Amino acid sequence: MPDQSTLLRVEHLRKVYESTNGDVEAIGDISFTMRSGELVCIVGPSGCGKTTLLKCLAGLLRPTSGLVEMDGTPVTGPSPAMAVVFQEYGRSLYPWLTVRGNVELPLRHKRLSRPARDKLVTDAIEAVGLAHAARSHPWQLSGGMQQRVAIARAIAYQPEVLIMDEPFAAVDAQTRADLEDLVRELHTTRKISVLFVTHDIDESVYLGERVLVLSASPTWVQEDLTVDLPPERDQITTRALPRFTDLRTHVYDQIQRAKRGQTVAP
Amino acid sequence: MTTHTGRIGYRSSPGWRLGRRVAAGFLYPLGLPFLLLVIWGLASSSSTNRFFPGPVTIFEAFRETWVGPAFVDDVLPSLYRLALGIAASIVIGIAAGTLIGLFQWLRELLEPLLEFFRAIPPPVLIPVVMLLLGITDTMKVVVIVSGAVWPILLNTIDGVRATDSVMSETADSFQITWWERLRFLVLPAASPRIMTGVRQGLSVALILMVISEMFASSAGLGYRIAYFQRNYLIAEMWSGILLLGLVGVLLAATFGVVERRVLRWYHGIREVNRA
Numbered sequence: 177m178p179d180q181s182t183l184l185r186v187e188h189l190r191k192v193y194e195s196t197n198g199d200v201e202a203i204g205d206i207s208f209t210m211r212s213g214e215l216v217c218i219v220g221p222s223g224c225g226k227t228t229l230l231k232c233l234a235g236l237l238r239p240t241s242g243l244v245e246m247d248g249t250p251v252t253g254p255s256p257a258m259a260v261v262f263q264e265y266g267r268s269l270y271p272w273l274t275v276r277g278n279v280e281l282p283l284r285h286k287r288l289s290r291p292a293r294d295k296l297v298t299d300a301i302e303a304v305g306l307a308h309a310a311r312s313h314p315w316q317l318s319g320g321m322q323q324r325v326a327i328a329r330a331i332a333y334q335p336e337v338l339i340m341d342e343p344f345a346a347v348d349a350q351t352r353a354d355l356e357d358l359v360r361e362l363h364t365t366r367k368i369s370v371l372f373v374t375h376d377i378d379e380s381v382y383l384g385e386r387v388l389v390l391s392a393s394p395t396w397v398q399e400d401l402t403v404d405l406p407p408e409r410d411q412i413t414t415r416a417l418p419r420f421t422d423l424r425t426h427v428y429d430q431i432q433r434a435k436r437g438q439t440v441a442p
Numbered sequence: 443m444t445t446h447t448g449r450i451g452y453r454s455s456p457g458w459r460l461g462r463r464v465a466a467g468f469l470y471p472l473g474l475p476f477l478l479l480v481i482w483g484l485a486s487s488s489s490t491n492r493f494f495p496g497p498v499t500i501f502e503a504f505r506e507t508w509v510g511p512a513f514v515d516d517v518l519p520s521l522y523r524l525a526l527g528i529a530a531s532i533v534i535g536i537a538a539g540t541l542i543g544l545f546q547w548l549r550e551l552l553e554p555l556l557e558f559f560r561a562i563p564p565p566v567l568i569p570v571v572m573l574l575l576g577i578t579d580t581m582k583v584v585v586i587v588s589g590a591v592w593p594i595l596l597n598t599i600d601g602v603r604a605t606d607s608v609m610s611e612t613a614d615s616f617q618i619t620w621w622e623r624l625r626f627l628v629l630p631a632a633s634p635r636i637m638t639g640v641r642q643g644l645s646v647a648l649i650l651m652v653i654s655e656m657f658a659s660s661a662g663l664g665y666r667i668a669y670f671q672r673n674y675l676i677a678e679m680w681s682g683i684l685l686l687g688l689v690g691v692l693l694a695a696t697f698g699v700v701e702r703r704v705l706r707w708y709h710g711i712r713e714v715n716r717a
Contacts, residue, residue: 234615260615267608272630272707281626282616315711333616 182248183337183369184210184233189242191228202228204394206242212336215363215370217380219427220390221435226373229395230341233371234260247336256286259330263342265322269314269329275301276310279329300332303366304358320351324358331362337369338362345375353411356383360409377431381405381423382414389430392437399430495677504681512666520663521689523579524651527586531643535591536636539598540628549599560596564589564650568657582654582662590647597639601632634708637701644693652686663689 191203202225210216220226231237233244235254244251246258259282262268269278280297288296301310304324314322323343330338340359344352356379362368374380380387381403389399405419414420479497486496495503508517542548542556567588568581575581605628613623629636655664663686670679702709 236611236614254615254617256617258615260612262608262612264608267606268612270609270626270630271711272633273626281622282618284622285617285619313707313710315707315714329616 181212183212185245187243190240192240201394205396216386217372217384218388219380221392224390224393225395257336259333259335261326261330261340261343265326271315275325279332282333296332300328304328319347340372377427391434499677500680503677507678516666523582527583528647530587531590535594539595543599543602560592565653577658585654586647586650589650590643593642594639597635601635605631
């Protein structure tokens, strides 16, 4: 009997890339569920198929077998219930559109009145702190600000879940901390469900309410860890908590074991 | 250390910099043509070769030949056909290029055919088109299009095919509609290539405008120049060539204005990357 508030359900997801040099099994067998309003981080060793998993979830790639269900409906293609924030912000935003134009583009085909659409756009741009830059073009902004635009575009789309693919891998450490806090803030104030893929262990523990540790390829979920840190998080105090250190050490160990292949598939 | 002294040498007083700006903006582009005119004037004043008259003679011929009824009878119709030919080339080139670029099966179907037709020098089509359409404006416009459309078409195909994969995935994930995709992703992304094609198409169009009028025609810029040549009206002939040059410059300037507007984002990115 599935939980009433189950948002995303993944069952025995498997993805094999077929090529002339033989098939490559990127994802072995992944199953997990995500409740509405959760912030779940997915972390795993490099090359474990995180991006592949995410594309399967977002309906951009067809899994070889298994099931992805969103609100009880199977996902067979891109869905209005999901919005993706890509790692390569420079190639995900359209340089010929302004910040506002970029945020507005996905809303054009939604049946919204002009004022309602404008309000969503303005609201999303304000939420990421870019009200002053709405008329700029993305390339006039720093990397961190560009990724804020991508986040604004995703939240203006009003998805049920925000899927983020290593979104802060290409920005510097200080900007990354600011963006992490932005994601936390959007999650708590707007009750947005977030699925956050990262290779950064500290980031996964700092951001997540749950951390899914993936094994090396062919991938399965090695551990589903609940992060029992207080919901109010702060870059300095949270990261200084003994519990934070315990958790990150634990995840780190798990990933080291995954890399060495010391774990056994279920 | 060396880099620092280099910088100090480059930075100079405001007055000097303003002087340099004026020189760069005004004197540099106009200085050399002026100098050449002077040299030409001096050289031709001591020459007796009647095929190379001096600038003053040519300017006089220019005024007498082109200012007046000839402008309405010869120049305007030529420019009209040129404009029509360019417009048709751009529309056909971009529309067909986008479709061919988007659909692989269409590309595979048409590629050999396109290679073949592109290889045909457009002037040889003039007699054929003349037979089919008669000596009409349409025939001249068709000749212009038959040459100018290729660079636009081929560049559009390449530009459309090269749409960035992440940008496409973004459009997919947000379920952007087909038209929105075309209008907000495919065409803007291809626009730098399209503009390169248009620039090449413009010079081809000008050449073909002249050539289409040199064959069986009774009016137009190309016809006039050929007429002057056959009748040994050398100064008038040169004035026609001068006018063609001016049309070319005007065309390039107009293109420059449009290009800067359309590709503002593109030049902006390049500037940011250079900084």
